[in-house]
Amino acid sequence: MTNRLDADAIAFGTLQQAAKWFALLRSDSISDSDRISWQKWLSANAEHRRAWARVEAVSQQFETFTPEPEQSAAVNALDAASRARKQRRRALKMLTLLCTTGAVSWSVGQLEPVQRSWLAFSSDYSTAVGETRDVMLADGSQVWLNTASALNARYQADLRRLVLLGGEILIETAKDPAVPTRPFVVDTAQGRLRALGTRFTVRQLDGITQLSVYKGAVEITPVAASGSAQIIDAGQQVLFSADGIEIPSAVDPANEAWAKGVLFADDLTLAEFVVELSRYHKGYLACAPEVAGLRVVGAYPLHDMQQTFAMLETALPVTVKATFPWWVSIQAR
Structure with a gap:
């Protein structure tokens, strides 16, 4: 569950160094010379400071840790000049992403903890990171939610509609008991999928949706290209954006193995x-x-x-x- 919204790549080795320093600073065996060495490492270059901030950010999601005053002072002094610029870049990046997709369009597992909590609270069904679950819908259709996923079910008199807010789902549709029968659709940020008696997975990626069909067929209608609907048959998988549909390829059976x-x-x-x-x-x-x-x-x-x-x-x-x-x-x- 690494954060992929940060455009500034940090070298693997530097991240491991930061984690080791973090562990040492928390230990009972740390000495004054260790603290001085850590401060020298931190001040050596900006990547060290970004790596330290990454470790701290991850740690704060899982445990309470209050850094010693000199640790906070050192980081604050070194980063004060750049923090405002980084916050502006991040805000612009997030705003651009939201504006261009029109909805949540990345894995829920990549969101900040507060955002994940809000999405889980506001959805009908959701899973935490590392969790999967299955849900039986009102019409007998079955849905499996993959890790860090969120889903709304909006059944109406003339439509069976699911809204994938993030993550991934596996769907096995059932015959609608209503008369006349209602279409079964799944909406994502990129378009609508209409099930044609089927078993399929839908995964919300960054600005794109992945569909894999294992049984029956699914019709895709991109949100910005309503006149270009395309049917994807069993044994095929495809990526589509709001503007169009890519060329289908053979389905990967691994795409539904997570449900087991x-x-x-x-x-x-x-x-x-x-x-x-x-x-x-x-x-x-x-x-x-x-x-x-x-x-x-x-x-x-x-x-x-x-x-x-x-x-x-x-x-x-x-x-x-x-x-x-x-x-x-x-x-x-």
């Missing part, structure tokens, strides 16, 4: 695998550049992170290091 509590890797790079796994991890999860290209194959349990980490250590020449429960890195053994 499994993350299926079919020759993924470790970097790709970690990106998917991080959706279910509460905190920071990343791999070192030198092991990012290793290939991952197999089925990994989503609801037992320790077992998944142990399987990775068995299958690959890596070690999983947890500086904190919420700060985990995968490095070369």
Whole structure:
């Protein structure tokens, strides 16, 4: 669950250094010379300060930690000149994102904690990071919510409508008991999907929606291109934006494995695998550049992170290091 809204990339090694300093400053064994060394490291360059801020931000989501006065003073003094500029850039970035998508259009797991809480509170159904759940709707249709997802159900006399606010869902539609039967649709920020007797997944990505169809068919109508509806048949998956639909490709069976509590890797790079796994991890999860290209194959349990980490250590020449429960890195053994 790393924050991908920050455009300023921070090197993996620098983030690990920041995490180690964070751990040392919290320990009982810290000395005055350690504090001086930390302050020198912090003042060495701006990336160190960004890395420290990232670790602090992640830590504050999971535990209470009040930095010592000299820690706060050092960071404040070093960052005072740049903080206003960073806040303006972030505000503009968020505003642009909201304006261009017209709704929440990124994974709920990537939102700040307050935003996630608000979205969960304002939706009919939601899941926390690392949680999945299944829901039986009023017409007998079944919906599974993936990690960090939010959904509204708006059934009307003439329409069965779901609104995906963020995250991912798997849907298996049932025959409508109403007469006449009502269409079953799913709305995302990018358009409307109309189910044609089907089983399919819908995932809300950054400014784009991913549809995978396993049974039946689904009709897509992009929100800004209402005259360009297209039917996607079983065995196909596709990405679409508000303006159009990309060329469909063969469906990836792994796209629905999460509903069974499994993350299926079919020759993924470790970097790709970690990106998917991080959706279910509460905190920071990343791999070192030198092991990012290793290939991952197999089925990994989503609801037992320790077992998944142990399987990775068995299958690959890596070690999983947890500086904190919420700060985990995968490095070369």
